[in-house]
Amino acid sequence: MNIENEKPVKSIEQLEKEAQSLLDPKVDDGLIKARWVEMFNRLIAFKKETGSHLIPNKFITDDGAKLGGWFRYQRQAKETAQMPDVYEYLMEREFGENWDDVSARGAARKNSTSRASWNQYVKALQDYKEEFGDVNVSARTLYQDLKLGNWLVRQRRFSERLSDEQIEILAEIGITIERK
Incomplete structure (x- = not known):
């Protein structure tokens, strides 16, 4: 096992601080992060409306945002260990530890x-x-x-x-x- 290639483990406090910074509208971290936060907030709104964050892959919001595709991409990013720690932390904080559980989607x-x-x-x-x-x-x-x-x-x-x-x-x- 090559320890040099492993990502350092962040503490909950570090992740919470990063999450607060990411979600703070006053902090401009660039277009990619702003887009992620926008879609994350849309997913929260979807959950409030429907009672679940599990969304159809092809779901498109009333204003044309491809929320289902975004969510599918988030699951794939986590699966392939390409999701930034702070994004994964926010998804788990908002939707639970098994937010990406595909088997739960069917039910x-x-x-x-x-x-x-x-x-x-x-x-x-x-x-x-x-x-x-x-x-x-x-x-x-x-x-x-x-x-x-x-x-x-x-x-x-x-x-x-x-x-x-x-x-x-x-x-x-x-x-x-x-x-x-």
């Missing part, structure tokens, strides 16, 4: 990631109603680059999977869903 995907997609479709449905004055969406309706009609058919077909809250949200928009 959580049913809740967090589909919930995020569900919210995107609901927003599109609200926009559709605002634009056209109704929610008469055919099964083939494509709206805002989403297969809105297909999604609505699936909501009706698999209504037993919807929570009472989801059924209520759809009812407020004008969609009647009857449980099977």
